[in-house]
Amino acid sequence: MTFDNARILLQADSIEKTFRGNRVLDGISMDVHAGEVIALIGPSGAGKSTFLRCLNYLEQPTGGSLSLDGEPVFADPLKPAKSELLSLRRRVGMVFQTFNLFPHLSVIENITMAQRLNGLRSRADAEDYALQLLTQVGVQQKAKARPSECSGGQQQRIAIARALSQDPELMLFDEPTSALDPEVGNDVLKVMRDLAEAGTTMIVVTHEMRFAERVADRVLLLDEGHILEEGSPARVFRHPEHERTSRFLQAVLDR
Protein backbone atom coordinates (compact mmCIF):
# COMPACT_ATOMS: atom_id res chain seq x y z
CA MET A 1 0.00 0.00 0.00
CA THR A 2 1.31 3.47 -0.77
CA PHE A 3 0.37 6.58 1.11
CA ASP A 4 1.66 9.13 -1.36
CA ASN A 5 -1.76 10.71 -1.74
CA ALA A 6 -2.85 10.30 1.87
CA ARG A 7 -3.12 13.20 4.25
CA ILE A 8 0.08 13.92 6.16
CA LEU A 9 -0.84 13.50 9.83
CA LEU A 10 2.47 14.15 11.55
CA GLN A 11 5.41 16.04 10.24
CA ALA A 12 8.67 15.98 12.17
CA ASP A 13 11.09 18.56 10.86
CA SER A 14 14.81 18.33 11.70
CA ILE A 15 14.30 17.02 15.22
CA GLU A 16 17.48 17.40 17.24
CA LYS A 17 18.30 16.28 20.75
CA THR A 18 21.49 16.96 22.63
CA PHE A 19 22.10 15.52 26.09
CA ARG A 20 24.93 17.35 27.86
CA GLY A 21 26.80 18.10 24.68
CA ASN A 22 26.14 14.61 23.34
CA ARG A 23 24.21 14.79 20.07
CA VAL A 24 21.69 11.94 20.19
CA LEU A 25 19.42 13.05 17.34
CA ASP A 26 21.03 14.78 14.42
CA GLY A 27 18.08 16.50 12.78
CA ILE A 28 15.56 13.81 11.87
CA SER A 29 12.73 14.64 9.47
CA MET A 30 9.81 12.36 8.80
CA ASP A 31 6.30 12.59 7.36
CA VAL A 32 3.68 10.19 8.68
CA HIS A 33 0.55 9.72 6.59
CA ALA A 34 -2.83 8.98 8.12
CA GLY A 35 -3.23 5.20 8.44
CA GLU A 36 0.44 4.50 7.95
CA VAL A 37 2.46 2.07 10.10
CA ILE A 38 6.10 2.98 10.52
CA ALA A 39 8.68 0.69 12.08
CA LEU A 40 11.73 2.36 13.64
CA ILE A 41 14.59 -0.08 13.77
CA GLY A 42 18.30 0.20 14.38
CA PRO A 43 21.09 -0.71 16.76
CA SER A 44 20.71 0.16 20.42
CA GLY A 45 21.87 3.67 21.14
CA ALA A 46 20.81 4.81 17.67
CA GLY A 47 18.27 7.22 19.16
CA LYS A 48 15.05 5.36 18.24
CA SER A 49 13.39 5.69 21.64
CA THR A 50 14.61 9.24 22.10
CA PHE A 51 13.15 10.20 18.72
CA LEU A 52 9.84 8.53 19.57
CA ARG A 53 9.71 10.33 22.92
CA CYS A 54 10.38 13.64 21.17
CA LEU A 55 7.17 13.10 19.20
CA ASN A 56 5.00 13.53 22.32
CA TYR A 57 7.52 15.74 24.12
CA LEU A 58 8.23 13.34 26.97
CA GLU A 59 11.66 14.37 25.76
CA GLN A 60 11.88 17.98 24.68
CA PRO A 61 13.87 18.27 21.45
CA THR A 62 16.68 20.81 21.44
CA GLY A 63 15.85 21.73 17.86
CA GLY A 64 13.32 21.18 15.09
CA SER A 65 9.54 21.31 15.06
CA LEU A 66 6.41 19.15 14.88
CA SER A 67 3.21 19.65 12.92
CA LEU A 68 -0.02 17.73 13.28
CA ASP A 69 -2.46 17.88 10.39
CA GLY A 70 -0.43 20.67 8.81
CA GLU A 71 -0.60 22.90 11.90
CA PRO A 72 2.49 23.58 14.02
CA VAL A 73 2.06 21.94 17.43
CA PHE A 74 3.99 24.65 19.26
CA ALA A 75 4.23 28.36 18.67
CA ASP A 76 7.78 28.06 19.98
CA PRO A 77 9.03 24.43 19.99
CA LEU A 78 11.73 25.31 22.54
CA LYS A 79 9.21 26.87 24.95
CA PRO A 80 6.16 24.63 24.81
CA ALA A 81 3.09 26.09 26.49
CA LYS A 82 1.30 23.85 28.97
CA SER A 83 -1.88 23.84 26.89
CA GLU A 84 0.05 22.91 23.75
CA LEU A 85 1.70 20.01 25.56
CA LEU A 86 -1.63 18.69 26.87
CA SER A 87 -3.23 19.00 23.45
CA LEU A 88 -0.33 17.14 21.77
CA ARG A 89 -0.40 14.32 24.31
CA ARG A 90 -4.15 13.92 24.08
CA ARG A 91 -3.83 13.48 20.32
CA VAL A 92 -0.90 11.06 20.51
CA GLY A 93 -1.09 7.81 22.51
CA MET A 94 1.96 6.03 23.86
CA VAL A 95 2.74 2.48 24.90
CA PHE A 96 5.88 1.86 26.96
CA GLN A 97 8.29 -1.04 27.12
CA THR A 98 7.55 -1.53 30.81
CA PHE A 99 3.74 -1.01 30.51
CA ASN A 100 3.65 1.56 33.36
CA LEU A 101 0.11 0.69 34.38
CA PHE A 102 -1.05 2.44 37.56
CA PRO A 103 -0.71 -0.24 40.28
CA HIS A 104 -3.09 1.44 42.73
CA LEU A 105 -6.02 1.34 40.30
CA SER A 106 -8.01 -1.57 38.90
CA VAL A 107 -7.58 -2.44 35.25
CA ILE A 108 -10.75 -0.66 34.21
CA GLU A 109 -9.90 2.41 36.32
CA ASN A 110 -6.54 2.55 34.54
CA ILE A 111 -8.50 3.01 31.33
CA THR A 112 -11.30 5.28 32.54
CA MET A 113 -9.25 7.73 34.63
CA ALA A 114 -7.80 9.91 31.88
CA GLN A 115 -11.04 9.84 29.88
CA ARG A 116 -12.89 11.29 32.85
CA LEU A 117 -10.24 13.70 34.11
CA ASN A 118 -9.67 15.06 30.61
CA GLY A 119 -13.40 15.58 30.20
CA LEU A 120 -13.61 13.21 27.25
CA ARG A 121 -16.49 11.04 28.52
CA SER A 122 -18.80 10.72 31.48
CA ARG A 123 -18.12 7.97 34.01
CA ALA A 124 -20.70 5.60 32.50
CA ASP A 125 -19.56 6.19 28.92
CA ALA A 126 -15.91 5.87 29.91
CA GLU A 127 -16.62 2.50 31.54
CA ASP A 128 -18.55 1.26 28.52
CA TYR A 129 -15.74 2.32 26.23
CA ALA A 130 -13.08 0.81 28.52
CA LEU A 131 -14.88 -2.56 28.45
CA GLN A 132 -15.15 -2.34 24.70
CA LEU A 133 -11.39 -1.66 24.42
CA LEU A 134 -10.57 -4.45 26.87
CA THR A 135 -12.64 -6.84 24.74
CA GLN A 136 -10.83 -5.62 21.66
CA VAL A 137 -7.43 -6.48 23.22
CA GLY A 138 -8.77 -9.72 24.74
CA VAL A 139 -8.42 -8.89 28.45
CA GLN A 140 -12.05 -8.13 29.36
CA GLN A 141 -12.07 -10.86 32.04
CA LYS A 142 -9.50 -8.84 34.03
CA ALA A 143 -11.49 -5.59 34.18
CA LYS A 144 -11.89 -5.66 37.96
CA ALA A 145 -8.42 -7.07 38.70
CA ARG A 146 -5.32 -5.15 39.73
CA PRO A 147 -2.54 -4.84 37.14
CA SER A 148 -0.32 -6.96 39.42
CA GLU A 149 -2.79 -9.83 39.00
CA CYS A 150 -2.29 -9.81 35.23
CA SER A 151 0.48 -11.41 33.19
CA GLY A 152 3.00 -9.22 31.37
CA GLY A 153 1.30 -9.81 28.05
CA GLN A 154 -2.06 -8.87 29.52
CA GLN A 155 -0.59 -5.76 31.15
CA GLN A 156 0.83 -4.56 27.85
CA ARG A 157 -2.50 -5.12 26.09
CA ILE A 158 -4.22 -3.18 28.88
CA ALA A 159 -1.67 -0.40 28.39
CA ILE A 160 -2.59 -0.34 24.70
CA ALA A 161 -6.27 -0.06 25.63
CA ARG A 162 -5.42 2.75 28.06
CA ALA A 163 -3.61 4.71 25.34
CA LEU A 164 -6.47 4.09 22.87
CA SER A 165 -9.00 5.41 25.39
CA GLN A 166 -7.93 8.98 24.55
CA ASP A 167 -9.03 8.48 20.90
CA PRO A 168 -5.50 9.28 19.71
CA GLU A 169 -4.90 10.14 16.10
CA LEU A 170 -1.48 8.53 16.30
CA MET A 171 -0.08 5.71 18.47
CA LEU A 172 3.56 5.48 19.55
CA PHE A 173 4.95 2.12 20.68
CA ASP A 174 8.33 2.06 22.44
CA GLU A 175 9.65 -1.50 22.18
CA PRO A 176 6.30 -2.89 23.35
CA THR A 177 7.40 -6.54 23.44
CA SER A 178 10.99 -6.22 24.65
CA ALA A 179 10.06 -6.92 28.28
CA LEU A 180 7.96 -9.97 27.37
CA ASP A 181 8.56 -13.65 26.71
CA PRO A 182 8.19 -14.39 23.00
CA GLU A 183 4.95 -16.35 23.32
CA VAL A 184 3.11 -13.61 25.21
CA GLY A 185 4.79 -11.00 23.04
CA ASN A 186 2.92 -12.54 20.12
CA ASP A 187 -0.43 -11.75 21.76
CA VAL A 188 0.65 -8.11 21.94
CA LEU A 189 1.88 -8.11 18.33
CA LYS A 190 -1.44 -9.62 17.25
CA VAL A 191 -3.33 -6.72 18.87
CA MET A 192 -1.00 -4.27 17.13
CA ARG A 193 -1.51 -6.02 13.79
CA ASP A 194 -5.28 -5.76 14.25
CA LEU A 195 -4.92 -2.04 14.98
CA ALA A 196 -2.79 -1.57 11.88
CA GLU A 197 -5.35 -3.39 9.75
CA ALA A 198 -8.09 -1.19 11.19
CA GLY A 199 -6.21 1.82 9.85
CA THR A 200 -4.57 3.13 13.03
CA THR A 201 -1.61 5.39 12.38
CA MET A 202 1.32 3.88 14.29
CA ILE A 203 5.01 4.43 14.88
CA VAL A 204 6.68 1.40 16.42
CA VAL A 205 10.19 1.19 17.82
CA THR A 206 10.91 -2.50 17.61
CA HIS A 207 13.46 -5.27 17.45
CA GLU A 208 10.84 -7.64 15.99
CA MET A 209 12.01 -7.75 12.40
CA ARG A 210 9.28 -10.18 11.37
CA PHE A 211 6.65 -7.80 12.67
CA ALA A 212 8.31 -4.86 10.92
CA GLU A 213 8.46 -6.80 7.68
CA ARG A 214 4.87 -7.99 7.75
CA VAL A 215 2.97 -5.13 9.31
CA ALA A 216 4.88 -1.92 8.62
CA ASP A 217 4.20 0.14 5.53
CA ARG A 218 7.55 1.82 5.87
CA VAL A 219 10.73 0.99 7.75
CA LEU A 220 13.15 3.62 9.04
CA LEU A 221 16.55 2.46 10.13
CA LEU A 222 18.15 4.88 12.57
CA ASP A 223 21.86 4.89 13.18
CA GLU A 224 23.85 7.36 15.25
CA GLY A 225 21.03 9.85 15.43
CA HIS A 226 20.02 10.02 11.78
CA ILE A 227 18.00 8.01 9.29
CA LEU A 228 20.36 5.63 7.55
CA GLU A 229 17.83 3.78 5.45
CA GLU A 230 14.18 4.32 4.66
CA GLY A 231 11.67 2.55 2.47
CA SER A 232 9.21 -0.30 2.16
CA PRO A 233 10.02 -3.36 4.27
CA ALA A 234 10.79 -5.30 1.12
CA ARG A 235 13.32 -2.74 -0.01
CA VAL A 236 15.00 -2.18 3.35
CA PHE A 237 15.19 -5.85 4.28
CA ARG A 238 16.02 -7.33 0.86
CA HIS A 239 17.83 -4.57 -0.98
CA PRO A 240 19.43 -2.25 1.56
CA GLU A 241 21.45 0.57 0.09
CA HIS A 242 24.05 0.70 2.82
CA GLU A 243 26.60 -1.78 3.99
CA ARG A 244 25.82 -0.85 7.63
CA THR A 245 22.17 -1.80 7.11
CA SER A 246 23.12 -5.25 5.87
CA ARG A 247 25.45 -5.74 8.81
CA PHE A 248 22.76 -4.66 11.29
CA LEU A 249 20.13 -6.91 9.71
CA GLN A 250 22.58 -9.80 9.62
CA ALA A 251 23.32 -9.32 13.29
CA VAL A 252 19.67 -9.22 14.44
CA LEU A 253 18.54 -12.04 12.17
CA ASP A 254 21.34 -14.26 13.46
CA ARG A 255 20.14 -13.90 17.02
Added chain:
Amino acid sequence: MTFLENWAEWLPHLLQGLGTSLLLTLCVAGIGFPLGLALALLSIAPVRIVRVLSIAFIEVFRGIPLLVVIFFAYFGFPDIGLVISAFATIVVAHSLNLGAYSSEVFRAGILHVGAGQREAASSLGLTPWHAFSRVVLPQALRAVPGPLMSFLIMVFQSTSLAFAIGVGEMTSQAFSIGSMTFDYLSVLVLAGIIYAVLCIASARIVARFEAKMRA
Protein backbone atom coordinates in the same frame (compact mmCIF):
# COMPACT_ATOMS: atom_id res chain seq x y z
CA MET B 1 3.19 -6.51 99.51
CA THR B 2 2.53 -2.89 100.25
CA PHE B 3 3.82 -1.62 96.92
CA LEU B 4 1.03 -3.50 95.13
CA GLU B 5 -1.51 -1.76 97.35
CA ASN B 6 0.15 1.55 96.54
CA TRP B 7 0.06 0.81 92.83
CA ALA B 8 -3.62 -0.06 93.03
CA GLU B 9 -4.25 3.28 94.68
CA TRP B 10 -2.13 5.25 92.17
CA LEU B 11 -3.27 3.50 89.04
CA PRO B 12 -6.49 5.51 88.50
CA HIS B 13 -4.49 8.77 88.69
CA LEU B 14 -1.91 7.50 86.25
CA LEU B 15 -4.61 6.25 83.88
CA GLN B 16 -6.20 9.66 83.99
CA GLY B 17 -2.80 11.10 83.00
CA LEU B 18 -2.55 8.41 80.32
CA GLY B 19 -5.79 9.73 78.85
CA THR B 20 -4.18 13.16 78.50
CA SER B 21 -1.05 11.59 76.99
CA LEU B 22 -3.14 9.77 74.39
CA LEU B 23 -5.19 12.87 73.64
CA LEU B 24 -1.97 14.83 73.15
CA THR B 25 -0.65 12.10 70.85
CA LEU B 26 -3.84 12.25 68.80
CA CYS B 27 -3.79 16.05 68.48
CA VAL B 28 -0.09 16.11 67.60
CA ALA B 29 -0.54 13.41 64.96
CA GLY B 30 -3.63 15.18 63.59
CA ILE B 31 -1.65 18.37 62.98
CA GLY B 32 1.91 17.04 62.63
CA PHE B 33 1.32 14.48 59.88
CA PRO B 34 -0.61 16.82 57.55
CA LEU B 35 2.10 19.41 58.23
CA GLY B 36 4.72 16.80 57.31
CA LEU B 37 2.94 16.06 54.03
CA ALA B 38 2.64 19.78 53.27
CA LEU B 39 6.35 20.33 54.01
CA ALA B 40 7.25 17.36 51.81
CA LEU B 41 5.25 18.83 48.92
CA LEU B 42 6.77 22.28 49.42
CA SER B 43 10.27 20.81 49.59
CA ILE B 44 9.89 19.44 46.04
CA ALA B 45 7.93 22.41 44.67
CA PRO B 46 8.96 23.78 41.30
CA VAL B 47 9.67 27.23 42.75
CA ARG B 48 13.17 27.34 44.18
CA ILE B 49 12.54 29.82 46.98
CA VAL B 50 9.65 27.68 48.27
CA ARG B 51 11.93 24.64 48.29
CA VAL B 52 14.69 26.48 50.11
CA LEU B 53 12.39 27.92 52.78
CA SER B 54 10.61 24.63 53.48
CA ILE B 55 13.85 22.66 53.67
CA ALA B 56 15.25 25.30 56.04
CA PHE B 57 12.14 24.97 58.19
CA ILE B 58 12.50 21.18 58.26
CA GLU B 59 16.20 21.33 59.15
CA VAL B 60 15.65 23.85 61.94
CA PHE B 61 12.90 21.88 63.63
CA ARG B 62 14.81 18.63 63.24
CA GLY B 63 17.86 20.29 64.70
CA ILE B 64 16.33 21.80 67.84
CA PRO B 65 15.54 19.37 70.67
CA LEU B 66 11.81 19.09 71.29
CA LEU B 67 12.11 20.23 74.90
CA VAL B 68 13.77 23.45 73.75
CA VAL B 69 10.99 24.05 71.23
CA ILE B 70 8.45 23.48 74.00
CA PHE B 71 10.10 26.05 76.30
CA PHE B 72 10.50 28.44 73.41
CA ALA B 73 6.78 28.24 72.67
CA TYR B 74 5.82 28.36 76.35
CA PHE B 75 7.81 31.50 77.13
CA GLY B 76 7.83 33.00 73.64
CA PHE B 77 4.18 32.87 72.67
CA PRO B 78 3.00 35.25 75.45
CA ASP B 79 5.70 37.71 74.35
CA ILE B 80 4.14 37.94 70.92
CA GLY B 81 0.69 38.25 72.44
CA LEU B 82 -0.31 34.66 71.88
CA VAL B 83 -1.88 33.37 75.07
CA ILE B 84 -2.83 29.72 74.79
CA SER B 85 -3.13 26.89 77.27
CA ALA B 86 -0.15 24.73 78.17
CA PHE B 87 -1.87 21.84 76.41
CA ALA B 88 -2.19 23.84 73.18
CA THR B 89 1.41 24.98 73.51
CA ILE B 90 2.58 21.38 73.65
CA VAL B 91 0.44 20.47 70.65
CA VAL B 92 1.91 23.32 68.58
CA ALA B 93 5.53 22.68 69.56
CA HIS B 94 5.28 18.93 69.18
CA SER B 95 3.45 19.19 65.85
CA LEU B 96 6.23 21.36 64.42
CA ASN B 97 8.74 18.73 65.50
CA LEU B 98 6.69 15.85 64.11
CA GLY B 99 5.96 17.73 60.89
CA ALA B 100 9.67 18.26 60.27
CA TYR B 101 10.55 14.63 60.96
CA SER B 102 7.65 13.01 59.13
CA SER B 103 8.15 15.21 56.04
CA GLU B 104 11.15 13.04 55.20
CA VAL B 105 8.94 9.95 55.15
CA PHE B 106 6.39 11.60 52.86
CA ARG B 107 9.16 12.94 50.65
CA ALA B 108 10.76 9.52 50.31
CA GLY B 109 7.35 8.06 49.45
CA ILE B 110 6.80 10.62 46.70
CA LEU B 111 10.28 10.22 45.24
CA HIS B 112 9.88 6.45 45.36
CA VAL B 113 7.16 6.58 42.68
CA GLY B 114 8.99 5.80 39.47
CA ALA B 115 9.55 8.06 36.48
CA GLY B 116 7.60 5.61 34.34
CA GLN B 117 4.44 6.35 36.32
CA ARG B 118 4.82 10.10 35.80
CA GLU B 119 5.55 9.58 32.11
CA ALA B 120 2.51 7.35 31.67
CA ALA B 121 0.35 10.01 33.31
CA SER B 122 1.86 12.75 31.12
CA SER B 123 1.49 10.69 27.97
CA LEU B 124 -2.25 10.40 28.67
CA GLY B 125 -2.52 14.17 28.63
CA LEU B 126 -3.25 14.48 32.35
CA THR B 127 -2.57 17.92 33.75
CA PRO B 128 0.47 18.07 36.08
CA TRP B 129 -1.93 18.45 39.02
CA HIS B 130 -3.97 15.38 38.05
CA ALA B 131 -0.81 13.39 37.37
CA PHE B 132 0.37 14.25 40.86
CA SER B 133 -2.89 13.94 42.79
CA ARG B 134 -4.24 10.82 41.05
CA VAL B 135 -1.11 8.88 40.14
CA VAL B 136 1.92 9.91 42.22
CA LEU B 137 0.42 10.88 45.58
CA PRO B 138 -1.85 7.83 46.09
CA GLN B 139 1.12 5.55 45.43
CA ALA B 140 3.39 7.60 47.68
CA LEU B 141 0.88 7.42 50.55
CA ARG B 142 0.70 3.64 50.30
CA ALA B 143 4.36 3.47 51.35
CA VAL B 144 4.11 5.64 54.47
CA PRO B 145 1.74 4.04 57.06
CA GLY B 146 4.41 1.77 58.57
CA PRO B 147 7.01 4.48 59.25
CA LEU B 148 4.28 6.90 60.37
CA MET B 149 3.00 4.41 62.94
CA SER B 150 6.51 4.14 64.34
CA PHE B 151 6.54 7.93 64.61
CA LEU B 152 3.24 7.76 66.47
CA ILE B 153 4.83 5.55 69.14
CA MET B 154 7.68 8.02 69.51
CA VAL B 155 5.21 10.88 69.78
CA PHE B 156 3.38 9.05 72.54
CA GLN B 157 6.61 8.59 74.49
CA SER B 158 7.66 12.20 73.96
CA THR B 159 4.37 13.49 75.36
CA SER B 160 6.11 12.91 78.71
CA LEU B 161 8.02 16.13 77.97
CA ALA B 162 4.76 18.00 78.50
CA PHE B 163 5.51 17.48 82.18
CA ALA B 164 8.04 20.31 81.85
CA ILE B 165 5.30 22.93 81.50
CA GLY B 166 2.80 21.28 83.81
CA VAL B 167 0.37 19.54 81.48
CA GLY B 168 -1.20 16.76 83.54
CA GLU B 169 -0.19 13.81 81.43
CA MET B 170 1.01 10.52 82.86
CA THR B 171 4.56 11.49 83.78
CA SER B 172 3.48 14.61 85.65
CA GLN B 173 0.80 12.60 87.44
CA ALA B 174 3.52 10.19 88.50
CA PHE B 175 5.62 13.08 89.71
CA SER B 176 2.88 14.65 91.77
CA ILE B 177 2.17 11.28 93.38
CA GLY B 178 5.90 10.97 94.02
CA SER B 179 6.07 14.40 95.60
CA MET B 180 3.27 13.49 98.01
CA THR B 181 4.52 10.02 98.95
CA PHE B 182 8.27 10.59 98.45
CA ASP B 183 8.20 7.19 96.75
CA TYR B 184 9.24 8.48 93.33
CA LEU B 185 10.90 5.31 92.22
CA SER B 186 7.96 3.05 92.80
CA VAL B 187 5.43 5.26 90.99
CA LEU B 188 7.81 5.89 88.09
CA VAL B 189 8.29 2.14 87.72
CA LEU B 190 4.53 1.79 87.42
CA ALA B 191 4.34 4.60 84.85
CA GLY B 192 7.26 3.05 82.98
CA ILE B 193 5.47 -0.28 82.82
CA ILE B 194 2.35 1.35 81.38
CA TYR B 195 4.40 3.22 78.74
CA ALA B 196 6.34 0.10 77.85
CA VAL B 197 3.32 -2.20 77.61
CA LEU B 198 1.54 0.20 75.27
CA CYS B 199 4.59 0.87 73.13
CA ILE B 200 5.68 -2.74 72.82
CA ALA B 201 2.16 -3.80 71.93
CA SER B 202 1.85 -1.01 69.33
CA ALA B 203 5.26 -1.80 67.88
CA ARG B 204 4.21 -5.40 67.41
CA ILE B 205 1.05 -4.32 65.64
CA VAL B 206 3.13 -2.04 63.39
CA ALA B 207 5.56 -4.86 62.61
CA ARG B 208 2.71 -7.19 61.71
CA PHE B 209 1.10 -4.49 59.57
CA GLU B 210 4.36 -3.84 57.72
CA ALA B 211 4.88 -7.54 57.08
CA LYS B 212 1.38 -7.67 55.64
CA MET B 213 2.03 -4.65 53.41
CA ARG B 214 5.15 -6.31 52.05
CA ALA B 215 3.38 -9.61 51.35
